[in-house]
Amino acid sequence: MVVVMRPGTPAEEVAKMPERLIRAAQTEITVNLVQWADQALFTLSGDTSRLDLEVIAASPYVERALRIQQPYKLASRAFQPADTVIEISGCKIGGGHKAIIAGPCSVESAEQMIGLAGLVKSLGASLLRGGAYKPRTSPYSFQGLGEEGLKILAMAREATGLPIVTEAMGVETFDLVEEYADIIQIGARNMQNFFLLKRAGKSNKPILLKRGLSATLEEFLMAAEYIIAGGNSQVILCERGIRTFDNYTRNTLDISAVPAVKELSHLPIIVDPSHACGRWSMVEPLAKAAMAAGADGLIIEVHHQPERALCDGAQSLRPEKFGQLMASVRKIMAAM
Amino acid sequence: MVVVMRPGTPAEEVAKMPERLIRAAQTEITVNLVQWADQALFTLSGDTSRLDLEVIAASPYVERALRIQQPYKLASRAFQPADTVIEISGCKIGGGHKAIIAGPCSVESAEQMIGLAGLVKSLGASLLRGGAYKPRTSPYSFQGLGEEGLKILAMAREATGLPIVTEAMGVETFDLVEEYADIIQIGARNMQNFFLLKRAGKSNKPILLKRGLSATLEEFLMAAEYIIAGGNSQVILCERGIRTFDNYTRNTLDISAVPAVKELSHLPIIVDPSHACGRWSMVEPLAKAAMAAGADGLIIEVHHQPERALCDGAQSLRPEKFGQLMASVRKIMAAM
Amino acid sequence: MVVVMRPGTPAEEVAKMPERLIRAAQTEITVNLVQWADQALFTLSGDTSRLDLEVIAASPYVERALRIQQPYKLASRAFQPADTVIEISGCKIGGGHKAIIAGPCSVESAEQMIGLAGLVKSLGASLLRGGAYKPRTSPYSFQGLGEEGLKILAMAREATGLPIVTEAMGVETFDLVEEYADIIQIGARNMQNFFLLKRAGKSNKPILLKRGLSATLEEFLMAAEYIIAGGNSQVILCERGIRTFDNYTRNTLDISAVPAVKELSHLPIIVDPSHACGRWSMVEPLAKAAMAAGADGLIIEVHHQPERALCDGAQSLRPEKFGQLMASVRKIMAAM
Amino acid sequence: MVVVMRPGTPAEEVAKMPERLIRAAQTEITVNLVQWADQALFTLSGDTSRLDLEVIAASPYVERALRIQQPYKLASRAFQPADTVIEISGCKIGGGHKAIIAGPCSVESAEQMIGLAGLVKSLGASLLRGGAYKPRTSPYSFQGLGEEGLKILAMAREATGLPIVTEAMGVETFDLVEEYADIIQIGARNMQNFFLLKRAGKSNKPILLKRGLSATLEEFLMAAEYIIAGGNSQVILCERGIRTFDNYTRNTLDISAVPAVKELSHLPIIVDPSHACGRWSMVEPLAKAAMAAGADGLIIEVHHQPERALCDGAQSLRPEKFGQLMASVRKIMAAM
DSSP: EEEETTTOHHHHHHHHHHHHHHHTTSSSEEEEEEETTTTEEEEEEEETOOHHHHHTTSSEEEEEEESOOOOOTBBBBBTTOSSEEEEETTTTBTTTTTTEEOOOSSSHHHHHHHHHHHHHTTTTSSSSBBBBSSOOTTTTSOOOHHHHHHHHHHHHHEEEEEEEEEESSSSSHHHHHHHHEEEEEEEEEEEOOOHHHHHHHHHHEEEEEEETTTOHHHHHHHHHHHHHHTOOOEEEEEEOBBBOOSSSSSBBBBHHHHHHHHBSSSSSSSEEEHHOEEEEEEEEHHHHHHHTTTEEEEEEEEEGGGGGGGGGGOBBBBHHHHHHHHHHHHHHHHHH | EEEETTOOOOOHHHHHHHHHHHHHHTTEEEEEEEEEEEEEEEEEEOTTTTTTHHHTSTTTTTEEOOOOSSSSTTHHHHHTOOOEEETTTEEBBBBTTTTEEEESSBBBOHHHHHHHHHHHHHTSSSSEEEESSSSSSTTSSOOOOOOOOHHHHHHHHHHHOOOEEOOOOOOGGHHHHHHHSSSEEEOOGGOOOOOHHHHHHHSOOOOEEETTTTHHHHHHHHHHHHHHHOOOOOOEEEEEOOOSSOOOOBBOBBBBBBHHHHHBSSSSSEHHHHHHOOOOOHHHHHHHHHHHTTOOOEEEOOOOGGOOOOSSSSEEEEEHHHHHHHHHHHHHHHHH | OOEEEOOOOHHHHHHHHHHHHHHHHHHOOEEEEEEEETTEEEEEEOOTTHHHHHTTTTSSEEEEEEOOSSSSSTTTTTTOOOOOOEEETTTTEEBBBBBEEEEBBBBOOOOHHHHHHHHHHHHHHHHEEESSOOSSSTTTTTOOHHHHHHHHHHHHHHHHHOOEEOOOSSSGGGGHHHHHEEEEEOOGTTTTOOHHHHHHHHHHSSSEEEEOOOOOOOHHHHHHHHHHHOOOOOEEEEOBBBBOSOSSSSSSBTTTTHHHHHHSSSEEEEEHHHHHOOHHHHHHHHHHHHHHHHEEEEEBBBBBBBBOOOOOOOGOOOOOHHHHHHHHHHHHHHHO | OOEEEOOOHHHHHHHHHHHHHHHHHTTTTTEEEEEEEEEEEEEEEOOTOOOOOHHTTSSEEEEEEOOOOSSTTTTTTTTTTTTTEETTTTEEEBBBEEEEEOOBBBBHHHHHHHHHHHHHHHHTTSEEEEEESSSOSSSSOOOOTTTTHHHHHHHHHHHHHHOEEEEEEEEGGGGHHHOOOSSSEEEGGGGTTTHHHHHHOOOSOOEEEETTTTOOHHHHHHHHHHHTHHHTEEEEEEOOOBBSSSSSSSSSSSHHHHHHHHHSSSEEEOHHHHHHHHOOOHHHHHHHHHHHOOOOOEEEBOOOOOGOOOEEEEEEOOOOHHHHHHHHHHHHHHHO
């Protein structure tokens, strides 16, 4: 950390800073003073994770406080150089293992779900997605089947052997979702629902953590840090598009999040091209791009009749299109 | 709503659309066809709130589906032309009544809280803020005193008579917060925590709903709609800065949200200049701007010693600065 | 400047850095080494304006290079503590002097221009705006009257005594615009047209520099630095809304740019609420907010019949609305 | 186009609209009225490219005006269904032909340029890039060698046979650049320098048009439309990263621009991963992603000693890294 003092700060105020910084750090850190002309700065080394930039910057004598190291620890590549590999019923994600998760946006009926599960399996998907609880912008939109949806997902798993990925929207339904799911998803709008992250930290199931719509990579990895610090190191990150001024696509896929996360963290990262673009016609090129950029997998929305889906129809692939996508993604994987 | 068909759509597919749209609307709507050259579009009138744009756009024959009316109803100015006025222990917000809420970011001790409460009251604040549960980006940061903080807030209310505003971070602590608070805050990161919005809809206390970091005004008002549709019409909106590429300030205060919300909705809207800029030196000019733009009030962070605050010190005002702010805000209010 | 080395950089590479940094700075600077555990960083003091962060960060041994001082000099408050005051035909801007610039988006005819000029003058405007060259997104839109427009502006000045503000869209028409204009505007899309900035630096007329749609404040002030470094210190900055995900307004007025520029620079800053929101109904509240935040003036679009304007009609005020705005802005100014 | 009237608009005002719209369109269009409850809307068909949404929305009776067709014509896929293929000295771009453009950010010396040209050619590049005029944020940074740089580029072309791509920063140096360059680049900051676009429209050399930092795809294609409407249909689009809140990378590569442009336009689109991320370590994965998404080529910064480059060193690849990139990009291309 670097703390830059305002030009002209009285010498006695500069002199008091080291002690203040050490006290605020709540642990032993080393503070160095560098002075020139009428200005001074301090460099801090050691464990500065408890230091709050905002609080340091509150001093009227401090011009800026800058972190030069990442504020997350357990999620960082420095802490664990080797890739985390997550295994679910024999299916691995991370460390070179790629996984394709596919299925409808929401569980609509047993018939739909079991049909689709068999289909996506036959086309090469290794996990099944489907929402029983749906976060919807409008209170008047379909909100998911709830526990009935979870039961249907379990039936689809039984029928096909595919592990299931489904979302927990809050602490109050987490237990129930945990009972049924193989991987528990935390949605983009809940990426900083800190109670939910803490609850996920106590689970023994892997967590699929989606990046918030306007989350920086640092905040994304800090959310993962909450889960790991809580005791659960099985975190799969998911880039699903960020919000920009762009309006042709629903969101803007931040493809560089893939290589960036690979540099910063040991956690696997997958890509959701369906939510990122919101247009079925663009899902396949983005899926190929994601794999070419080094993603550990994909999560894709597939529906028999998108125009009759209860949500997110515009971005769902018909089965034949999903088959095409799988074929071209396989070629990319083979090339790498 | 307008549904534009792709050029060259077969006539029989165009012919099938009206029935599909009426079925999807789940209520009686009127569908008009307009046709020219090789293209067609439908205009839909009536209650289209159950129609999902995404699902309609999923048809391979649909080029675009556009909503021409707002998707919220109860929160809209069209539904209720008169301003909503919210009253808390004799203090009113909305319809020309302005309220200044002030206090520290987080409750740290009874001494701090009672001292600050007396002080902000003497300087003209009409409500007291203070967090007992704190949403923090880092799991290693101070997370708030929890119920002890709520008890301290109640003591400060007793000592000063100021109603208290404090945040509920999840459904699981809502009951407890509801017991103590006069106004329950829902934080920016929880603006689309739909379970929390539904719980707030069942409360009989006013809700202070903060705008999400990257929420459009439509999403902001849809979040309010969740609360009102759940049964609680006492919603106070709060603009607290949005996320942009700008980096000099912590967030970017979207001052135009104030007149925009006044056009679109009957709900009161206040401004939080402290979180919007993240710099104490800029809080006063932004507070004046907010009142000049027509805001129904302000929520301001005040701390005796910001550099010793447990959070958000950089944006907290010292008491004398808050006194100055109150004086200049009063002048603006008098001028209007 | 701070240069952070990668953990584990060989000692001999660390040892070579100071000389490299000094050479790159092209002037005498002081380099300090701070070392801890397996990491090192350098602090640089003195004139680092010629050092290119990108180039330093290109070394495989450098983790990050951070500037801790602003890269602009002549435009900075540190360089010139007193406010710059710009005077045009007796009308002053800056240092407490406020100016209201008003007029149509584009010059359409002598009759329109002279009529509007008289009108805005009678309502209190102190300068006249009007575009003879119009930057238009579409090649099929009206592109301005060119030199004829400049002549009409000169007639309007003669008729009313109001100094005129008009845009120079490129170096090739700068001479002509300079001949007629009292203040030469550089538009948002040209904020980083560096040839144009250099030409403006050679002018002896004041320059009204609009902020680019996605320019940081640092880039905005660096654009001003180009003009001042070229020899023209008469620069008026103009905040006119930035581009965000927000879609209710045309752009998002960054009101905090006003107090921020006041901290960082001695240059006057005015606000253009018309382009910022793009809706006539919101121009007045934003104008009031701008003055309350401390802006040195406003630039407002006014048109007799906005629905017959050749551009920007949606944001133009009818004369009676402009009169109302002037009345309420005067009250705010009196209150401050 | 759809024009929605405000609820409660007097019947006589509704009645006047069709004539107004037809007059504003300046050509024959068909206007249809759809009416329900207390509201009305008009649908407009035919050539609406001269209609200005802003002006229509200026009427106090108009609630919203929406364009349902793209405002560009010559650049659209509808106008020309077949891909445009551009040929430069036997090298083709578009319609399945891929081109790799490589070279340093700026021309520094004949030795550097000729050396690098031979090297990138031997590694598989088909065109050479290098800037003689450099747009720099700071007036104190290296601004390019100017005409001397152009002469050096010509020498490098002579030595290697590689066609050269170099930037024209303004109309005043366009003639000179045109004389030397094989492809003339228009930089991101000049994407809406309309005088420059018009000049480019009169050139008989292909134009490489970079997307502005915050340009929508519509604005990007409208900039291309300026060039084509001016008479030059040889336009190559280049996605080079947009500005978002993201701060780990210099910009955010909008990978979905590739498939989106393929849907909307017949023009070739290439990707610049170097500027998009600003970090050499991420250039290769992004280059692979771009080709996997269907880009028609790449433009890559390569430098012998990035830490001694006069600009953009942080994102330049050393020759061996560029060799690696070429090898892996070739594998992706073979897989597609």
